[in-house]
Amino acid sequence: MSEIVLDVHGLTVVFPTADGDVQAVSDLSYTLHRGETLGIVGESGSGKSVSSLALMQLLNAESARISGRAELGGRDLLSLPPDEMRRVRGKDIAMVFQDPFACLHPMHRVGDQIAEAVTAHEKVSNAAATARAVDLLGQVGIPNAEERSRDYPHQFSGGMRQRAMIAMALVHNPSVLIADEPTTALDVTVQAQILELIERVKDEFDMGVILITHDLGVIAETADRVLVMYAGRAMEYGPADELFAAPQNPYTWGLLGSMPTVERKLEELVAIEGSPPSLVNLPPGCAFHPRCIHAFEKCGTALPDLEIAPGGHADRCHLSPQMKREAQGAGIAGSPGAAR
Amino acid sequence: MVLYIVRRTLWAIVVVLIVLLLTYVVFYLLPAGDPALRFAGKSPTPESLELIRERLGLDQPWYQQYAKFVKNFFTGDEYGWPGLGYSYVNGVPVLEQVKERTPRTLLLIVGAATIWLIVGVSIGVLSAVKRRTVADRAAMGFVLFGISAPVFWLGLMALYIFWNKLGWTGGTGYVPISENPSGFFSHMILPWTVLAMLFAAIYARMTRNTLLETLGEDYIRTARAKGLSERQVITHHALRASLTPIVTMFGMDVALLVGGAIITESVFNIQGLGWLAITSTFNQDLPSVVGVVMLGAVAVVVMNLFVDIAYAFLDPRVRYA
Numbered sequence: 001m002s003e004i005v006l007d008v009h010g011l012t013v014v015f016p017t018a019d020g021d022v023q024a025v026s027d028l029s030y031t032l033h034r035g036e037t038l039g040i041v042g043e044s045g046s047g048k049s050v051s052s053l054a055l056m057q058l059l060n061a062e063s064a065r066i067s068g069r070a071e072l073g074g075r076d077l078l079s080l081p082p083d084e085m086r087r088v089r090g091k092d093i094a095m096v097f098q099d100p101f102a103c104l105h106p107m108h109r110v111g112d113q114i115a116e117a118v119t120a121h122e123k124v125s126n127a128a129a130t131a132r133a134v135d136l137l138g139q140v141g142i143p144n145a146e147e148r149s150r151d152y153p154h155q156f157s158g159g160m161r162q163r164a165m166i167a168m169a170l171v172h173n174p175s176v177l178i179a180d181e182p183t184t185a186l187d188v189t190v191q192a193q194i195l196e197l198i199e200r201v202k203d204e205f206d207m208g209v210i211l212i213t214h215d216l217g218v219i220a221e222t223a224d225r226v227l228v229m230y231a232g233r234a235m236e237y238g239p240a241d242e243l244f245a246a247p248q249n250p251y252t253w254g255l256l257g258s259m260p261t262v263e264r265k266l267e268e269l270v271a272i273e274g275s276p277p278s279l280v281n282l283p284p285g286c287a288f289h290p291r292c293i294h295a296f297e298k299c300g301t302a303l304p305d306l307e308i309a310p311g312g313h314a315d316r317c318h319l320s321p322q323m324k325r326e327a328q329g330a331g332i333a334g335s336p337g338a339a340r
Numbered sequence: 341m342v343l344y345i346v347r348r349t350l351w352a353i354v355v356v357l358i359v360l361l362l363t364y365v366v367f368y369l370l371p372a373g374d375p376a377l378r379f380a381g382k383s384p385t386p387e388s389l390e391l392i393r394e395r396l397g398l399d400q401p402w403y404q405q406y407a408k409f410v411k412n413f414f415t416g417d418e419y420g421w422p423g424l425g426y427s428y429v430n431g432v433p434v435l436e437q438v439k440e441r442t443p444r445t446l447l448l449i450v451g452a453a454t455i456w457l458i459v460g461v462s463i464g465v466l467s468a469v470k471r472r473t474v475a476d477r478a479a480m481g482f483v484l485f486g487i488s489a490p491v492f493w494l495g496l497m498a499l500y501i502f503w504n505k506l507g508w509t510g511g512t513g514y515v516p517i518s519e520n521p522s523g524f525f526s527h528m529i530l531p532w533t534v535l536a537m538l539f540a541a542i543y544a545r546m547t548r549n550t551l552l553e554t555l556g557e558d559y560i561r562t563a564r565a566k567g568l569s570e571r572q573v574i575t576h577h578a579l580r581a582s583l584t585p586i587v588t589m590f591g592m593d594v595a596l597l598v599g600g601a602i603i604t605e606s607v608f609n610i611q612g613l614g615w616l617a618i619t620s621t622f623n624q625d626l627p628s629v630v631g632v633v634m635l636g637a638v639a640v641v642v643m644n645l646f647v648d649i650a651y652a653f654l655d656p657r658v659r660y661a
């Protein structure tokens with residue numbers, strides 16, 4: 001396997017509030033290889049975005065308590081002092097956000113905003129920075145890049161803005177690109193184009209990509225490996241083809257069962273009953289057990305480990321392989337039988 | 341853009357005419373005495389009063405006087421353009437009075453505005469960036485003081501301390517800059533500071549609030565994600581976006597002060613437009629009141645137009661057709 005570009009170990013993010021500590025991310029570990037797309041999937045509030053913002057040190061330092069390690073190029077991102085982190089941000093690790101309408105400064109020209117990313121880490125003339133911006137806009141598929149670089153963001157469509165955000169992220173050829181719900185705010189027709197673009201630049205720029213989404217369809221299209229998160233914890237982690245073919249965790253079954261596909265009619269979809277737990281007051285044991293139709297006594301008392309099975313496929317569940325096969329065989333709602 | 345400016349200018353004229361009409365109506369609905377009596381001197385005879393009324397046009401209904409005034413305003417009268425008539429009290433042309441008083445008020449405003457913009461915005465930025473620190477608390481303490489302290493009290497205290505006790509500055513009164521530049525500054529520094537105090541406080545609070553709001557925007561996170569320094573993030577991204585509300589407020593405040601720095605002008609005896617407005621009102625000197633009101637209305641309308649046009653330059657999303 002190719003070189004590891006990002007090694008996250010035991011990442012924990014806690015927001016102390018008046019009502020108690022919000023356990024946004026608990027003991028999250030994963031590795032990202034060069035040239036690979038890691039899909040992180042989960043519901044809102046599952047900690048997928050927060051964990052990435054923590055890596056970038058973009059969470060408010062006053063309000064978040066972050067622990068763990070995240071190694072990138074031999075440095076631990078989580079313990080870098082702010083000024084050194086500033087030199088890594090946008091250079092070795094870059095990020096594309098969810099809402100391209102809000103993420104570009106409305107009063108600066110698109111080209112200037114990208115050129116600014118150039119000069120943030122490199123001593124070059126403004127002309128050279130602008131030329132680089134135009135070049136990158138062209139590479140991400142903006143027609144008439146030279147002319148369009150002088151436009152303001154409101155003159156761009158949503159898809160074009162997201163392309164511009166991607167161009168901005170590519171400026172210093174980072175080894176890691178984090179895309180946080182990059183297609184959620186876009187029209188369906190544009191979503192596929194943006195995903196294709198991310199895949200293409202991943203290869204061209206030889207990066208590792210973390211793709212955060214709540215949309216399993218997006219994951220199925222692009223991810224090489226998948227991390228399923230629930231209530232701040234990794235529930236299942238493994239190669240994408242394996243995870244889709246043989247999902248191991250009841251939560252993943254639920255996610256797959258609630259995903260609409262072309263073949264499945266609406267009435268065949270099965271929603272996961274209940275709602276995600278409060279992160280201030282996580283249920284004891286497995287955080288998913290109050291909603292899990294397969295839960296038994298042990299699930300409410302002990303937190304299952306994330307056990308690595310053969311093939312690097314890990315799963316956090318007390319069910320034995322035998323019990324899982326039975327649940328699958330019964331074909332009851334929320335089982336993988338219903339999903340595929 | 342040109343069309344827009346033309347349209348706005350025409351509207352501005354309409355607004356000024358309406359303001360003027362209201363001034364006339366108010367003045368004639370609340371007459372507390374006969375202006376002709378003042379004009380006539382110590383022992384007027386009915387004949388002389390009649391003569392004065394005829395000369396001043398007071399024998400005509402108010403709307404005819406208004407129509408005559410509007411006509412003179414646009415075409416000019418014997419004292420020049422715009423025609424504003426002459427004072428009922430001392431027979432001096434209003435235009436001349438206004439011309440004499442305007443520089444005082446404008447210089448007062450320019451100096452004060454410079455101080456409050458620099459001080460207010462700096463304090464606002466500082467306290468937003470250093471939120472919840474001692475500096476922030478101190479800044480907000482200053483804001484509370486500036487907003488609550490009445491201008492007349494501040495002015496008198498400043499005069500007492502810096503002029504009377506310490507002798508650092510000049511006292512009350514106005515020294516023309518052309519006659520004595522150092523005397524001008526020495527006499528203006530206190531009124532500038534006192535007038536700027538309230539506005540600096542308001543601007544500090546507003547800058548802090550808008551900046552904090554802007555700092556929560558997604559594009560600020562993008563700027564940080566690029567690896568920009570905090571200083572660049574604040575100046576080039578956050579402050580840039582906070583500029584629009586500051587400019588709006590600035591335009592309106594400056595315009596309102598043209599006719600309304602009355603307390604500061606009185607405390608420091610500057611005798612500018614505010615002072616002219618107040619004394620003319622007490623003397624029922626309609627033409628002088630109207631002169632100041634016209635200037636104030638024009639200032640508001642012009643600054644409004646200026647602010648709207650400035651918008652187009654500040655915010656590319658705003659384009660006028």
